[in-house]
Amino acid sequence: MALKFEVLGRFNRARAAQLTLPHYLCQTPLFMPVGTQGTIKGLTKNQLEEIGCQIILGNTYHLALRPTSELIDELGGLHKFMNWPRALLTDSGGFQMVSLLHLADITEKGVTFQSPVDGKPMLLTPEESIQIQNRIGADIIMALDDVVRTTITGPRIEEAMYRTLRWIDRCIAAHKRPNEQNLFGIVQGGLDPVLRDICVRGLVERNLPGYAIGGLAGGEDKDSFWRVVAQCTAALPEDKPRYVMGVGYPLDIVVCSALGADMYDCVYPTRTARFGTALVPEGVLKLKHQAMANDIRPIDPMCECMLSRDLHSSIVEGRFPEFVCKFLQTMFPKGDVPEWVCNAMEVAGIDISSCCREMRFDVDKSSTL
Amino acid sequence: MKFAVKKGWSNGRARSGVLQLGSCPFPIQTPALLLTTRKGLPPFTSPDLLTSSLPSPDSHLLQFSPLHFLEGISPKTISNIGGLHQMLSLHQHIFAAVPRDSIIALPEHDSTNKYGASFQTPGGRLLIKPAEYVELVSSMKPDFWVTLADEVPAWVSNKRNRTSVDRTLRWLDDCLSLNKESTTIFGSIVGGSSIEERHRCAQEVAQRNVSGYWIGGFGLGESMDERAALLTAVTDNLPEDMPRHVSGLGLPEEVLQGVAAGIDLFDSTYVYHLTLGGFALTFPLERNKGENADYQLSDSGGDGMKINLKATVYRKDTSPIVESCICFTCQNHTKAYLNHLFNVHEMLAQTLLEIHNTHHYLGFFCSIRKAIEEGKFEQFRRNFVESRRDRLFAAASSA
Numbered sequence: 225m226a227l228k229f230e231v232l233g234r235f236n237r238a239r240a241a242q243l244t245l246p247h248y249l250c251q252t253p254l255f256m257p258v259g260t261q262g263t264i265k266g267l268t269k270n271q272l273e274e275i276g277c278q279i280i281l282g283n284t285y286h287l288a289l290r291p292t293s294e295l296i297d298e299l300g301g302l303h304k305f306m307n308w309p310r311a312l313l314t315d316s317g318g319f320q321m322v323s324l325l326h327l328a329d330i331t332e333k334g335v336t337f338q339s340p341v342d343g344k345p346m347l348l349t350p351e352e353s354i355q356i357q358n359r360i361g362a363d364i365i366m367a368l369d370d371v372v373r374t375t376i377t378g379p380r381i382e383e384a385m386y387r388t389l390r391w392i393d394r395c396i397a398a399h400k401r402p403n404e405q406n407l408f409g410i411v412q413g414g415l416d417p418v419l420r421d422i423c424v425r426g427l428v429e430r431n432l433p434g435y436a437i438g439g440l441a442g443g444e445d446k447d448s449f450w451r452v453v454a455q456c457t458a459a460l461p462e463d464k465p466r467y468v469m470g471v472g473y474p475l476d477i478v479v480c481s482a483l484g485a486d487m488y489d490c491v492y493p494t495r496t497a498r499f500g501t502a503l504v505p506e507g508v509l510k511l512k513h514q515a516m517a518n519d520i521r522p523i524d525p526m527c528e529c530m531l532s533r534d535l536h537s538s539i540v541e542g543r544f545p546e547f548v549c550k551f552l553q554t555m556f557p558k559g560d561v562p563e564w565v566c567n568a569m570e571v572a573g574i575d576i577s578s579c580c581r582e583m584r585f586d587v588d589k590s591s592t593l
Numbered sequence: 594m595k596f597a598v599k600k601g602w603s604n605g606r607a608r609s610g611v612l613q614l615g616s617c618p619f620p621i622q623t624p625a626l627l628l629t630t631r632k633g634l635p636p637f638t639s640p641d642l643l644t645s646s647l648p649s650p651d652s653h654l655l656q657f658s659p660l661h662f663l664e665g666i667s668p669k670t671i672s673n674i675g676g677l678h679q680m681l682s683l684h685q686h687i688f689a690a691v692p693r694d695s696i697i698a699l700p701e702h703d704s705t706n707k708y709g710a711s712f713q714t715p716g717g718r719l720l721i722k723p724a725e726y727v728e729l730v731s732s733m734k735p736d737f738w739v740t741l742a743d744e745v746p747a748w749v750s751n752k753r754n755r756t757s758v759d760r761t762l763r764w765l766d767d768c769l770s771l772n773k774e775s776t777t778i779f780g781s782i783v784g785g786s787s788i789e790e791r792h793r794c795a796q797e798v799a800q801r802n803v804s805g806y807w808i809g810g811f812g813l814g815e816s817m818d819e820r821a822a823l824l825t826a827v828t829d830n831l832p833e834d835m836p837r838h839v840s841g842l843g844l845p846e847e848v849l850q851g852v853a854a855g856i857d858l859f860d861s862t863y864v865y866h867l868t869l870g871g872f873a874l875t876f877p878l879e880r881n882k883g884e885n886a887d888y889q890l891s892d893s894g895g896d897g898m899k900i901n902l903k904a905t906v907y908r909k910d911t912s913p914i915v916e917s918c919i920c921f922t923c924q925n926h927t928k929a930y931l932n933h934l935f936n937v938h939e940m941l942a943q944t945l946l947e948i949h950n951t952h953h954y955l956g957f958f959c960s961i962r963k964a965i966e967e968g969k970f971e972q973f974r975r976n977f978v979e980s981r982r983d984r985l986f987a988a989a990s991s992a
Binding site: 268 | 641642645646666667669670673674908909911921925926927929930932933934936937939940941944945
């Protein structure tokens, strides 16, 4: 264990905390921008610090390809290589393999795929993934999991969940730097509450420094999405960070934080910026649109707004429900807050009736939530 | 605008001067470099980095081509905003409008005719008339602007060359008469590779009521050898105490040649092209003869002046581009990291490299000014050219 997690404030399930990592003292809830190849596209480390970025995510798959984890290790680790003084997190490499390489195949051994460099068959095992991540040296490393899309149904989901549990043991065994790097387990199980429950229990038994909720943010409907998050956050230990992978849109971050999650990552803000879309409190601004051609106003008059920083301080300062209401009012000025958000906030115990044109009470308040 | 040559600081024709323009609260020492921009901003450096990571006020001189704005944001909108300074929020920077740049507005002398100057741009060929040009410029409110010129390369016929001078003079007068807001204008001087025409044009322009002189038609294929005489043919006919600006002289030796001829302001795409190709400037800024040991070696495709950061020899090089350089890039990053960024085609590569190259090149201009003020410019120039020759020789013989 190489982290400390201290809750500073709460509102029902939502919590604001201090997460102390080897390289940086972070405030949660926090969002981690994705710096795929050892850089956030086009931004210098100073600009990132100024924005308030606390943790950057690096992609193991890409870095292992170029410049290779051995080179990064030889030059003192990714922090030194990038000269990033704050925290880093690396993913396991598994997701990219499955999503980028159409000939990837998952077996008990690991993920087999065709090398994009020379077409040779290659195998990424849990052991190999951890070794690569040990060499890269991030503060948080992710276990190799068997991730399936939530849009798939059938026995594959159960198979993946149990395999993820078997693989976590192999990851733990292979991890050579537990005092400097925190290995997070990833909860799988698709949209099935029974499978998710088994997986959570299994991971919690292993007493890991932190836990991620994986397998979401892949196209499932929002109603299913929030329920899985709610179930997992309810079952995961209070005193350890919870990371919802691949989330996402500002609205999703607010809802998941209300339900008790602490960390997020997504390519959304960086990717959407490259296509000329600005994120603003009201939603998005498509800057390439003809309508913007002669608009001389700044993008966001309240340009200091940074969602995670505001989330953290609003919880600590005891005004989280007010923050959520204001957020929803700005984003949905006509009061058309989506049903799934209303339901999730109901479970989170946050009264958003002032923002909704009509309230809906459609929630199954079974104990798993 | 105020410009003054520092008396007693001249070395032959080379001179040290001070330029003061409205927007910038700091005086600019000359000879000085104007940074090339695309639509007012350096190609890879955002405005906040421009102000935070480049030396002040050296980096406050920005050259732009009004033709960049014919596509995209309309000049009317720029005018409504209040001009370029306002739009880019660079209130203390100096914007100089020069129609031609070697990136996306290349003079197309074949298509230029009596109505206007033709330019080859990514959007196709553009013909721009003096009236249109003046209107474009006035919507942007630059600190100074250069009159429309008919630039021709070195190999055109004498007749074509003469025509280019006649046209340029006529357009100069057009621009002057259309200049209702009495903004600061530099008269354009052309003349190709004919000493007589250069003479004639310079003498004519010197009689007009302008605030400075822009010398065009260089960097379009003439050789360095023939250029020296052409430059002095112009500068010898210009008043001492008015600024002279030349475009297209990019290489350090070309800058030195220009300074030796009495030029005060330079803009070129040298830094841009270096950065695009992954080349980092490394030549020593302080020169002592005999100091040959510390330049970077040739096995990386370098030549003592610059290194190619894409070369595999830098994969594990944890030193900065230049050890003693105080730019953001050298203070924070290694050649290994830059090599990786270029290798994986990341945007940050060019941003970091442009910062270094610009910083280094501005440092070169600083050394030039220092040499002039110490009365040692000719020696500085000689040393520079000779040690470059030595390095090239050493590089070639060790290859």
